[in-house]
Amino acid sequence: MIGFGLPLLIGYTLLPFVFVLLSNYLFEKTEFANYVYGLLALSFVSKLSEPKRNDFLKSIFNKYNYKKLRILENIIYCLPFTLFLIYQKQFVFSVILNFCVIIIMLFNFSTNLNVTIPTPFSKKPFEFTVGFRKTFYVFPIAYLLTYISVSVGNFNLGVFSMLLIGITCFSYYSKMENEYFVWNYNLSSKEFLLEKTKTCLIYFSLLSLPIIITLAVCFFNQIDILIVLFLLCYAYLTTIIFAKYSSFPNIINMSQGILIVISFMFPPILLIFIPLFYSQSITKLNSILND
Amino acid sequence: MIKIEKLSKFYGKKQVLNSIDLEFKKGKIYGIVGENGAGKTTLFRCISGLENYKGNITSDYTKLKDHLGLLLTEPFFFSKITGKEYIQLLANARQIELTNIEDKNIFDLPLKQYASTYSTGMKKKLALTAILLQENNVFILDEPFNGVDIQSNLIITEIIKRFKKLEKTVIISSHIFSTLAETCDEIYLMKNGEIVKKVEQADFNKLENEMKEFTVGNRIDKLELK
Numbered sequence: 001m002i003g004f005g006l007p008l009l010i011g012y013t014l015l016p017f018v019f020v021l022l023s024n025y026l027f028e029k030t031e032f033a034n035y036v037y038g039l040l041a042l043s044f045v046s047k048l049s050e051p052k053r054n055d056f057l058k059s060i061f062n063k064y065n066y067k068k069l070r071i072l073e074n075i076i077y078c079l080p081f082t083l084f085l086i087y088q089k090q091f092v093f094s095v096i097l098n099f100c101v102i103i104i105m106l107f108n109f110s111t112n113l114n115v116t117i118p119t120p121f122s123k124k125p126f127e128f129t130v131g132f133r134k135t136f137y138v139f140p141i142a143y144l145l146t147y148i149s150v151s152v153g154n155f156n157l158g159v160f161s162m163l164l165i166g167i168t169c170f171s172y173y174s175k176m177e178n179e180y181f182v183w184n185y186n187l188s189s190k191e192f193l194l195e196k197t198k199t200c201l202i203y204f205s206l207l208s209l210p211i212i213i214t215l216a217v218c219f220f221n222q223i224d225i226l227i228v229l230f231l232l233c234y235a236y237l238t239t240i241i242f243a244k245y246s247s248f249p250n251i252i253n254m255s256q257g258i259l260i261v262i263s264f265m266f267p268p269i270l271l272i273f274i275p276l277f278y279s280q281s282i283t284k285l286n287s288i289l290n291d
Numbered sequence: 292m293i294k295i296e297k298l299s300k301f302y303g304k305k306q307v308l309n310s311i312d313l314e315f316k317k318g319k320i321y322g323i324v325g326e327n328g329a330g331k332t333t334l335f336r337c338i339s340g341l342e343n344y345k346g347n348i349t350s351d352y353t354k355l356k357d358h359l360g361l362l363l364t365e366p367f368f369f370s371k372i373t374g375k376e377y378i379q380l381l382a383n384a385r386q387i388e389l390t391n392i393e394d395k396n397i398f399d400l401p402l403k404q405y406a407s408t409y410s411t412g413m414k415k416k417l418a419l420t421a422i423l424l425q426e427n428n429v430f431i432l433d434e435p436f437n438g439v440d441i442q443s444n445l446i447i448t449e450i451i452k453r454f455k456k457l458e459k460t461v462i463i464s465s466h467i468f469s470t471l472a473e474t475c476d477e478i479y480l481m482k483n484g485e486i487v488k489k490v491e492q493a494d495f496n497k498l499e500n501e502m503k504e505f506t507v508g509n510r511i512d513k514l515e516l517k
């Protein structure tokens with residue numbers, strides 16, 4: 001089984017289709033797709049340049065075989081991108097891309113930054129502390145988009161920047177923590193969920209406050225839409241927290257994933273899903289919190 | 292006091308704990324020894340409430356887990372949490388207000404660094420520091436000396452001795468017999484999910500010799516070392 005409880009066979013069959021669909025979408029949407037595509041491919045291949053991994057390979061193979069192996073694995077890793085570029089008749093780009101992945105082989109570097117990024121959320125670890133450090137670059141982009149939305153008078157762009165923060169915070173709750181961290185709480189299941197939700201909504205509000213205030217002032221006549229969308233962000237964040245713990249200690253399963261997708265298409269259904277996920281979470285958490 | 296009666300645990304059809312009866316009293320230090328796979332960690336997980344089990348575990352507390360500091364064999368760390376934030380996280384979980392965490396950093400850990408980048412020994416020391424600051428009354432320490440340097444080993448041993456004076460209950464598993472002999476009041480020997488022997492302080496040396504004889508025996512001779 002892979003993420004969302006999808007059977008492995010179906011997952012691997014679907015993967016090429018999803019890849020082609022997304023690639024197609026990218027090439028349809030922008031004229032700079034080949035550049036974006038190249039960067040994507042390089043970032044994907046760069047995962048193979050981890051020093052620990054390659055030191056291990058170096059200790060097993062001699063210099064010649066090591067280089068041969070690294071070139072081969074980089075080219076294989078890049079193959080889906082190369083094939084799609086050829087399909088798009090971007091022959092020169094596909095050659096340049098393969099040349100680059102061969103050059104990358106010469107360098108070993110870690111793609112994980114170990115520099116401690118300061119966060120305003122360290123008083124209450126961990127979702128926002130970890131999440132902020134992984135997605136810190138999203139926030140200046142969102143604030144910049146808000147500035148642009150005001151300067152060009154585009155309310156929708158401003159709303160998008162707020163939703164961008166909402167989606168980013170939403171992603172902080174997609175991964176299940178080790179049961180030890182839940183077990184440690186001396187709260188009841190209800191109190192635990194309340195604490196998690198309260199922290200999430202406060203921190204989300206803090207992050208989106210500059211956008212909300214700016215939009216409320218500059219687009220005052222559309223403040224009602226802004227409030228509705230802000231409250232919707234609250235509702236979706238609450239949903240993801242409850243959905244997450246409703247499958248505890250496992251990650252969110254396929255059926256819960258489908259329910260969340262449905263709620264994106266028809267938000268009023270959250271009125272049913274939130275209490276449903278809540279009651280399931282309480283049941284799951286009771287076993288670990290000895291409630 | 293913690294009382295364990297007829298504790299059994301199955302993983303599928305495999306029985307890993309078999310009708311265990313134990314009693315852990317206040318102000319006493321208990322050691323659990325046994326080979327890898329004897330069931331020590333499972334026993335600790337059952338006492339903590341991390342596993343379902345058959346039998347009874349009762350204590351003086353309404354919820355034992357809320358007074359229990361659990362040190363796992365291999366503590367788990369998030370990828371982008373610093374040492375200080377890890378301590379904060381575990382204190383928050385128990386509603387403990389911590390001030391001056393740096394002053395309480397008795398193992399001189401680089402608290403501003405991501406905990407996931409720590410060495411095995413440093414991770415163990417960080418996890419131990421975090422549960423020490425939770426103000427627990429009961430401690431379960433699964434291999435607390437594993438991968439830890441000699442200086443820290445001495446500190447941990449002294450902490451355990453201090454716990455005894457503070458009337459705390461401590462249960463330790465360790466493969467380093469000397470540290471157990473120095474700190475424990477009683478040692479239980481586990482084998483195949485059962486408690487096969489209870490040894491009191493006076494007989495610790497005898498137990499060590501017996502274990503050496505049983506474990507080592509003439510195994511090394513089979514290597515025909517030259």
